[in-house]
Amino acid sequence: MTDHNYALSITWTGNTGEGTKTLRSYSRNHEVTGEGLATIAGSSDPSFRGDPTRWNPEQLYLASIAQCHMLWYLALAAKEGVTVLNYEDRATGHMIEEDNGAGQFESVTLHPEVTISSDSDALLAEELHTRVGDYCFIARSIQTPIYHRATIERAS
Template sequence: MTPHNYSIELIWTGNTGSGTTSYRGFSRDHEVAATGPELILGSSDPAFRGDASRWNPEQLYIASIAQCHMLWYLHLATRAGVVVTDYVDRPTGVMVEEATGAGQFESVTLHPTVTIAAGSDPSVAEELHERVGDYCFIARSINTPIRHEVVVHVR
């Protein structure tokens, strides 16, 4: 087993002068940074007093699932002899909030539209999406059910 370590820096930038003296008295704005990539400006979902122009954790959660899925899919396609020429996904997620304010994702649905080269098998291209969950580090680390609504085009 090979360990891989990851680190980021999370900086709250939302102190408007009085810290967290009241729920409405501070901003949810923050920055997510790591050595190398550009800074991510984050906030909470607007439903939770956040800034809609910034990424929220729920969007980043869905993005990480979709990214991992795509990267493993492309790997598996290569190994299966499926030539992918285009891949677009518009993932969605449903989070349920309880009366206490706690919540969780009920589901995430990936909507990949994959274009494959003529001569590649569309049924294999579609079936590979079901196998990704056996490999994707993110999918294997969470409890949220992940569904796939796949469209395959042959070019």
């Protein structure tokens, strides 16, 4: 077994002069930084008084799931002899909010559109999406059900 450790910094930049005196007295803006990485401008979802021009945690959660799925899918395809030429995903997530403000994602659906070489096995290419969950660190670490609605096309 190999251990991997990750570190990042979150800096709240939303003190508008009153701090958190009330729920409306401050901005939800913040920055996510990591050594040698570009800064991510973050906020909360606009539904929760956030800045719609900044990434929010819910979007980043969805992005991490979709990224991990894609990267493992590409690795499995390479190992199984499926040549992927193009991969695009339009991931969606459904979150519920309870009356007290707590909530959780009820589901995430990935919609990968994959183009494979003309000599690759389309059935195997589709089946590989179901194997990703056995490997993807993010999928293995969360409770949210992840569904796949893959489209596989052969290049002409």
